[in-house]
């Protein structure tokens with residue numbers, strides 16, 4: 001039974017940097033260090049940070065003093081301002097790619113475009129981008145929603161960093177029927193698109209796919225969707241304990257991929273478990 005792991009599976013640059021910043025901050029300040037929401041969508045890493053003294057809070061109102069770390073998804077400037085006004089020290093770990101999307105959103109609005117943001121309206125990254133333009137963005141999840149938009153003089157388009165290129169392209173095509181002037185910035189992160197492409201390629205060559213990562217991670221779930229679209233039996237798991245040996249009965253080739261919020265050591269533990277079950281890298 002052959003095991004094949006997607007080359008870029010696991011932590012991306014932005015997530016690695018945010019986690020490192022969180023551990024460094026815990027060391028520097030020793031106490032009262034918080035993240036606004038979990039630093040990444042991976043429960044195992046969040047637990048490790050808790051052990052190091054970094055606690056996740058849902059709202060700024062839960063804390064009155066200390067250090068607040070802004071995670072890689074970013075937040076609106078209002079949230080940062082509110083934290084400072086409330087006397088908190090702010091450590092900003094917003095990923096530079098998310099920061100770029102925020103900056104471009106502001107630029108488009110300033111230039112007079114009606115801003116369309118392709119993404120999931122409930123995702124914190126999207127909420128942060130919408131906040132940077134004081135709510136002046138229309139969030140659409142797909143081409144169908146874009147088709148329903150009114151005709152406008154000019155639309156500006158950006159995307160949540162974890163969107164697929166196909167979805168952004170479909171929305172852009174739909175918007176061409178809604179305006180004569182369209183300005184598009186591709187704000188999709190390469191870490192995500194490369195991993196999605198590798199995962200699609202891998203799913204096309206194996207008998208079963210394991211997708212490793214937090215169930216609350218949007219990009220991990222998207223990888224599982226890509227594998228299922230390839231028609232391959234797919235199991236989304238957080239740890240090796242969830243693996244069932246029956247999944248591999250009669251299978252010769254197992255593919256493993258992992259979301260950008262999944263640490264290397266968890267991927268390794270999955271590979272170890274597969275090896276125990278008779279797999280070979």
Ligand code: SF4
Pocket residue numbers: 012013014015072095096097098161189190191192260
């Ligand atoms: S997936 Fe890309 S945008 Fe998101 S945190 Fe990682 S590097 Fe940044």
